Amino acid sequence: MCARFQAKEEKLDELxxxxxxxxxxxxxxEGCLFYNLHIDRNDPTVFYFLEGWKNSAAxxxxxxxxxxxxxxxxxPELTTxxxxxxxxxxxx
Numbered sequence: 001m002c003a004r005f006q007a008k009e010e011k012l013d014e015l016x017x018x019x020x021x022x023x024x025x026x027x028x029x030e031g032c033l034f035y036n037l038h039i040d041r042n043d044p045t046v047f048y049f050l051e052g053w054k055n056s057a058a059x060x061x062x063x064x065x066x067x068x069x070x071x072x073x074x075x076p077e078l079t080t081x082x083x084x085x086x087x088x089x090x091x092x
Contacts (some may be wrong), residue, residue: 002086019047025067
């Protein structure tokens with residue numbers, strides 16, 4: 001799974017800080033296999049979470065945590081276009 005955030009210029013530091021906090025919280029969740037935050041090499045306002053979950057129940061639990069609900073609620077203020085989520089399947 002990949003979640004993409006593009007920060008508004010004036011909210012860049014705030015979004016980055018919030019996303020780094022999410023790494024701390026999420027990595028402690030029992031069903032989290034990995035939760036890696038990346039920044040786009042060509043655009044420092046774009047962040048990606050690459051996420052791996054033990055199962056769909058673990059992801060559902062994560063989605064209901066207060067910190068995920070807070071970032072969803074605040075995304076219109078912090079980002080240019082909300083949160084873009086893509087689900088993928090490993091092929092190699």
